[in-house]
Amino acid sequence: MFELRDSGLFYTPTTDSESRFLCGPIQVLGISRGDNGTKDYGLLVEWKNLDGICIRKLIPRRRIMNEKSNFVKELLLDTGLVISSRKGVWEPIISYLIQARPKQRYKSSNQAGWLNNSFVTPSWCVSNGSEKVIYSGNKSNEFLSTSGTLSGWQKEIGSLCINNPILAFTVCVGLSAPLLHWLNWPSSGVHLFGKSKISKTTILILAASLYSGTNFYYTWRATENGLEATAVEHNDLLLCLDELHQAPPEVVDQSIYTLANGLSKMRSNKTITQDDIKNWRLLYLSTGEMGLEEKLAPIQKGVKAGQEIRFLEVPVQRKYGAYDELYCHKTMNDFSDSIWKAIKENHGTVMPKWIEYLSSIGDLSGLLAYRVHELRDKWQISKDNNHGSQVLEAAKRFALFGVAGEIAISAGLMPWPKGCGEHSAKIAFDSWLEMRGSSNDSEDEKLLKEIPIALKRWRNKLLPEGQPLNDNYGYALDSDGKQAWLLTRQAFLEGLSIKYKQQISQAVKFMEEKSWMETSEGRDTFKRVVDGGPKGGRYYKVIPHRITEELALDEALSRAAFPC
Secondary structure (H helix, E strand, C coil), X not given: XXXXXXXXXXXXXXXXXXXXXXXXXXXXXXXXXXXXXXXXXXXXXXXXXXXXXXXXXXXXXXXXXXXXXXXXXXHHHHCCECECCCCCCHHHHHHHHHHCCCCCEEEEECXXXXXXXXXXCCCCEEXXXXXXXXXXXXXXXXXXXXXXXXXXXXXXXXXXXXXXXXHHHHHHHHHHHHHHHHHCCCCEEEEEECCCCCCHHHHHHHHHCCCXXXXXXXXXXXXXXXHHHHHHHCCCCEEEEECHHHCCHHHHHHHHHHHHHCECCCCCCCCCCHHHCCECCCEEEEEECCCHHHHHHHHCCCCCHHHHHHEXXXXXXECEECEXXXXXXXXXXXXXXXXXXXXXXXXXXXXXXXXXXXXXXXXXXXXXXXXXXXXXXXXXXXXXXXXXXXXXXXXXXXXXXXXXXXXXXXXXXXXXXXXXXXXXXXXXXXXXXXXHCCCCCHHHHHHHHHHHHHHHHHHCCEECXXXXXXXXXXXXXXXCXXXXXXXXXXXXXXXXXXXXXXXXXXXXXXXXXXXXXXXXXXXXXXXXXXXXXCCCCEEEEEXXXXXXXXXXXXXXXXXXXXXX
């Protein structure tokens, strides 16, 4: 029989024996189990140590009984629980723990993030439902810290974002990280770049202050060997990465896809199980002195279209470095120093309240989808306005940042006037679009640059109908004073510098939509048997005069220069 007294835990083996002291005060407050209720059971245990400090830990049940209970013994001894020196004292203590049946139940997760409508982190949890939630993972690295009050953060930090759109934008990005889950969007990042000494790290830690203190960020270099583990820790949270230039270009190239994929690699291990594969969904905020194109140049890799959307680059150059308003400070550095000081005193108070507010919204998924679509329409970003699919996708993400800011304003969490979040997101999107230089998809923009060169190549190697092709590119056929060019596959590829098969259909689709090409039979090609040509008669039919007219090119480029 066990008896818990103020002085500790006592054990009476039989009714006629005296009580024995086992250890200091210790009790099981609740039982946890995984979301599906069939595994990952644990005990929430509380005890007082030698100095009277109350310690509370969630201990997996499997670690209480296995390996001669060494894990529990070392944990209790190391944290200062008073233990009787009697022989055999551990067996009744372990029995006391494992037999406990407290009424309190918890749903647990060993990873930070959403658990239904609730949210767990190693440092705090928000329960929204009939059952409380608790974090069951490794709490050795509780990277979310809190200092000050929410009102203190709003007054000393949040208010500085007014008239400072880059500051407001980074806060909106930080607020958006837990929203990806509800939209079922993959992970992605925002990269803020500009010349050195313009306070890029300061605006990074300002966004981080939503979650924690001035140490809530990593350098790109520091994550080189542990990126997956870091991503798992930051599931549904913001990941802050500073100093892009410190990481090797090969690492940056691969990391963008690693973070976006949200799935850890399969390891070479005979005992690997499905549980060993880790998932994450996050937003990361990156800073550096250079953009991705410049970063990858030394390894002769261009920026892929997919990377452009996964890694949204926003140039940072405002009136005073990253700032538009210095709030009575004489210099940019003075203002930055004041931000660092304010964050050390006030941080980590926004996110628990933000999550609490979000979890109370009935149809959060529907609300976000509607508001994002509404804002993108307000910005007039659509296919009807000749915006490519990549720009549409990017605009969707920038719109989410704006929506997050506006929701936080309406919730009373951001001390900003209405419209501040939306305005900052639009400024960032316009900067991204201006830097990109075109609203076309990257592949289409590359194609537009190649087409004038291709016209010159094609026109010099085309033949009139009736001549054998040999090594020529195809035929130029006259119709009502205009020409249509029937190009061989090889000619089409060489003219547009197409290297890969998937690029053929992309090029044909783009040119066909502009009426620069014609196809037949539901294929990329046009079938017509031409005297002198191959029997199959399949070509790529280009209408050159439509190209020269739309692109304002020399009309001569639309007519073949038949070889003598």
